[in-house]
Amino acid sequence: MSVKETKKIATRESYGNALAELGEKYPELVVLDADLAAATKTGIFKKAFPERHIDCGIAECNMIGIAAGLATTGKIPFASSFAMFAAGRAFEQVRNAVGYPKLNVKIGATHAGISVGEDGATHQCNEDIALMRTIPGMVVINPADDIEAKQAVEAAIKHQGPVYLRFGRLAVPVINDNPDYKFELGKGVVLKEGKDITLVATGLCVSETLEAAKLLAKDGIDAKVINIHTIKPLDEDLIVEAAKETGKVVTIEEHSIIGGLGSAVCDTLSAKAPTQVLKIGIEDTYGESGPAVELIKKYGLDSESIYNKVKAFLEK
Structure with a gap:
């Protein structure tokens, strides 16, 4: 089957769908967003679990702080925004409020890379992996398709400690569509x-x-x-x-x-x-x-x- 015939799904869609699907299984899961729930697709989770979705407004640094606070109470917070803001604007908070105390915060960063398209250079974050790799103890995940992205979200929930997940805006071919596929953290x-x-x-x-x-x-x-x-x-x-x-x-x-x-x-x-x-x-x-x-x-x-x-x- 060629790429042209293959089903295509944007991994940001997979992110939103995975959160909504896993909400029942993991009652401690909470989702935060910075006024971008429609774009990051966390709105799917919000529809299913409105009381567990927090819109922090256009205040990404504050959102990371709130996520850190929630993590100290035993919640598993997913802080969501565009990669440019989650990794770029909030870098200091991610480093000092999440990485340094080794808190169980997951960062769902969508709209990474040049495939953000028309939004242009200011929003096309090509530096986020580099930034997140430098934070001690941070796990960095960049899934290739819908199946991998969904399994990565659950793997992040199961992992104790900070995780950065990178998702895209553009629909990409589903390549892991086989019953044997199993996402294993840290395994190529x-x-x-x-x-x-x-x-x-x-x-x-x-x-x-x-x-x-x-x-x-x-x-x-x-x-x-x-x-x-x-x-x-x-x-x-x-x-x-x-x-x-x-x-x-x-x-x-x-x-x-x-x-x-x-x-x-x-x-x-x-x-x-x-x-x-x-x-x-x-x-x-x-x-x-x-x-x-x-x-x-x-x-x-x-x-x-x-x-x-x-x-x-x-x-x-």
């Missing part, structure tokens, strides 16, 4: 075996990378494809093993090439298995306003661009 998923090169992708880029691997196969290049949904803690064993098997690694992310998945992979490999790595992501630049699909293509994150970059890397 091998989507395709291969011996010539390893492609390590996260989030929205996973489906595009799978398509790029098909294009490479037509040229006789056998690419291994790994989906890394948990960027911290990283599945270092899987990455080291793949690097040793194939000798070259490419990372693909809808995030700055500074401080994100690429940097995490390079940190691991330089220490444990020095390997040549190509980082595909947003170069040292801001995004711009435009249709999401066109921006993905312009910034080189579509399957064809990935294919061309990988080929050039192999031919070096």
Whole structure:
């Protein structure tokens, strides 16, 4: 089945649906939002459990403080906003009010990356993974599709401690639609075996990378494809093993090439298995306003661009 025929769902929808579905199972679950419930999709939870949804208004820093307070009473708060505000504007509160005391707060950050589209550079957060990775003890999750996103929300509930979950605005193909799929915190998923090169992708880029691997196969290049949904803690064993098997690694992310998945992979490999790595992501630049699909293509994150970059890397 090609990507074009595949069912597509935005992971922010998955987030809202998962919260609503899990509300009954976890009575201590409470959801906070910063006047964006329609966009972050926490409105779905609000409809089901109005008494457990708190709209904090356009005051993200205060929302994180409230979430921290709720966590001290035994609640499991999910503080929700756009990635730019949840990770960017409220960074100091996330670091000092949640990370430092190791509180059980979950941050549901939607509208991450350039696929926010028309909202433009101010809202296209390509720095959030880098910011959240630096907070001691913070778990960082970037799911690739609807199934993974829903399971990630429950995994975050079960995990004791702070978790940052990254969701997108754009509908993306459902690729984990099989009964065997099981989300495991800190475990990468091998989507395709291969011996010539390893492609390590996260989030929205996973489906595009799978398509790029098909294009490479037509040229006789056998690419291994790994989906890394948990960027911290990283599945270092899987990455080291793949690097040793194939000798070259490419990372693909809808995030700055500074401080994100690429940097995490390079940190691991330089220490444990020095390997040549190509980082595909947003170069040292801001995004711009435009249709999401066109921006993905312009910034080189579509399957064809990935294919061309990988080929050039192999031919070096």
